[in-house]
Amino acid sequence: MSSPHSHSPAATSIAVTALSYAWPDGTGVFDGLQVAFGPGRAGLIGVNGSGKSTLLKLIAGELKPVEGTVRVSGEIGYLPQNVTLDTAFRVDEALGIAGIRTALHAIEAGDVREENFTVVGDDWDVEERASALLGELGLGHIDLDRTIGEVSGGESVLLRLAALLLRRPDVLLLDEPTNNLDLHARQRLYAAVDGWSGVMVVVSHDRELLDRVDQIADLRGGEVVWYGGNLSAYEEALAAEQEAAERMVRVAESDLKKQKRELADAQVKLARRKRYGQKMWDSKREPKIVMGARKRAAQVSAGKHRIMHEEKLTEAKERLDEAVEAVRDDDEIRVDLPYTAVPPGRSVLTLRELRLAYGARVDGEFELRGPERIALIGRNGAGKTTLLRTVAGELAAVEGEATPHVPLRFLPQRLDVLDDEATVAENVARFAPDATNNRIRARLARFLFKGARADQRAATLSGGERFRATLAALMLAEPAPQLLMLDEPTNNLDMASVRQLTSALESYEGALIVASHDLPFLESIGVTRWLLLEDGVLQDTPAP
Known part of the structure; x- marks a missing residue:
């Protein structure tokens, strides 16, 4: 472990001094936080609810501290966790260069008014830079004059990143940038991170991304402890x-x-x-x-x-x-539940000549048997979520059939299964109405909701806690699920929560279908079969 950072005043780009912040309901997040970020790439990690995203928002100026100061040298570029773009925007508007392009085209057409030159400034090659950058990020097919339309979640993230990189900010703040990115898009983002020469603070659970940073800032208990090197070096230390x-x-x-x-x-x-x-x-x-x-x-x-x-x-x-106190509490979820086991050879799911909404399809017959562990992979927008929602009965098939032969549960990306006004125990009771209160609480303890934690309202849970509560509600449902389908389950989960999920899935004895771009996670849960959804067709594929 290195000592807390000590940069010279000239080198320090972000200085957070005696910072205090609380939510509007009075819940404290920081009390007198001191931290400085200098040149280089820092990975900001910590358990869900520790305040990582809040700290980035405070640095970016999106939130105001109750006390203390945040000083930043230079311009900030901030990529939030949830990126939404107005679909009516043109691509150049989303990139923030529409005004410069208009002025450029006016000058080229002979309009030599002073204001056009003022708008362009020194940015005469902005169109070439924008097109080159889009190409580097795998968005070369998107023309600057096109309206965005229904771009996928991953393309929205990359477009926002392109807009930031075009501005050439001094400080770049990235909050879970690889969420919703497919494998190809992730590689593009990794290359952009590798080529970054300014100050970068990245919040992420993505191992491959965090192995590209120069140092790790561990936010725990309202304080930051610094570790030299990348995530692997941090874990060793x-x-x-x-x-x-x-x-x-x-x-x-x-x-x-x-x-x-x-x-x-x-x-x-x-x-x-x-x-x-x-x-x-x-x-x-x-x-x-x-x-x-x-x-x-x-x-x-x-x-x-x-x-x-x-x-x-x-x-x-x-x-x-x-x-x-110095020993970290790394409790593991235990899911050794009765009735979830599926015997080898038992038919679990049949898909036959299936045509899905938005165009994807399954030709012929697809059969899932026994306790298979299937990884469903494919590019953003390929139709993975649509397929899972169709199997779960949430979307109607256009043609063909999707027939589950065992009780199943579906964990969606949005984690909107819970009633925010109900407690964790009450939410589980909705899925298992015949279970006694004692039985529900005994089972919830296995998901680390012990005693009063089971009485927390769902609205007050952090991202990782909400995930655990949703998983508990689905797993403890009656009848017990013998097919579990998870859609991008590691999005927004901290390292400890990913480990807890991995241990939970290791002890689950049913069949599993997991849609994810997180290869290390998929490898850790013992996938037995890889399915690729590409060009609208589902097919078996070797492990990536």
């Missing part, structure tokens, strides 16, 4: 830290036991002394005044002795608490 922290817990536990033993031994000795003193008093072997003085001295000594051991015990407890 953290593992060593955690091993040392766990050793300290063992030492502190041993010390606590020793102090408890010593206190008990001291109490036994004091009790013996007290009995001996009483015996001497009763037998009146010494003058009363001598015995009285001895008794008072013994009481003072006993009091000091007891206080010393109690202080040592208190100190040992505090050391143990500190040691335990």
Whole structure:
């Protein structure tokens, strides 16, 4: 672990000083946060709800701090997590160069008014730069004069990124930029990140992206701790830290036991002394005044002795608490549920001559059997979500049939399964109306909603908690799902939540279909079959 960053004032591009921020309902996010970002690429990581996106918004000026200051040297470019573009916009408007192009074309047509030259400034090659940049980002097919129309989510992200890069900002803030990007688009974004020479702060759970940064800023408990190197180097350093922290817990536990033993031994000795003193008093072997003085001295000594051991015990407890605090809580979800198992060979899903809304299709017959684990991959806009929604019964097929043969559940990208006004326990009860409250709570504990956490309203949950609650509601539903379909499940999940999801899916014994662009995640869940949806057709494919 490196020491917290210390840049010279000239090199510091972002300086956050004594920053405090709370949500309108009074929930605190930061209290006196200090952090500085200098030249280079920093990966900002932390558990869901730790305030990563909020910090980027505060730096970008989209939110105002309650107290403290944010100073940024130079122009900021900010790519938010959820990008939406007006479909009526022309591409040059989305890129922010429409005014310059109009002035350029006017000058070329002979209009030499001063205001046209003022608008163009030094940007005479803006059209060439824009076209070249679109080509680099895989958007060469999109003409500058075209209206955006129904571009896919991934193309929206890349267009916004192109707009930022054209402005050449000094500081680039990226919030989960690879969400909704297909494998090809991700490679384009990685190349743009590799070629970036200014200041970059990127919030992401994407391993491949975070392995391209120069340093990791770990936001935890309202403070930032810096680690030199990329995500892999951070994980190695953290593992060593955690091993040392766990050793300290063992030492502190041993010390606590020793102090408890010593206190008990001291109490036994004091009790013996007290009995001996009483015996001497009763037998009146010494003058009363001598015995009285001895008794008072013994009481003072006993009091000091007891206080010393109690202080040592208190100190040992505090050391143990500190040691335990340093060990991260990486609880894992357990999903060893009855009735989800699917025997090998059992027919789970049949798709036959299927024509989907928006054009995709499944030719012939497709059969899913037994506890297969299928990765559904393909470019943005290929129809993966449409296929899953059709199988789930949310969309009608244009032709053909999609027939599930077992109970199934579908986890959508938007996580809109929960009722925001209901608690986590109440949401689960909606899916399992016959289950007792005790049974629901016992099951929820397996999804890390223990005690009062099960009584949180869904609206108050962080992204990772909401994901866990949604997964719990679907998995604990009755009848238990023997086919689970997940659409981009790792979007917006922090590293710990992705690990929890992976462990949950490892212990799930049913069939699985996962649509995702996150290759490391797909490899980690033991995919047995890869399906590619390309040019509107679903087909088996080798692992990428």
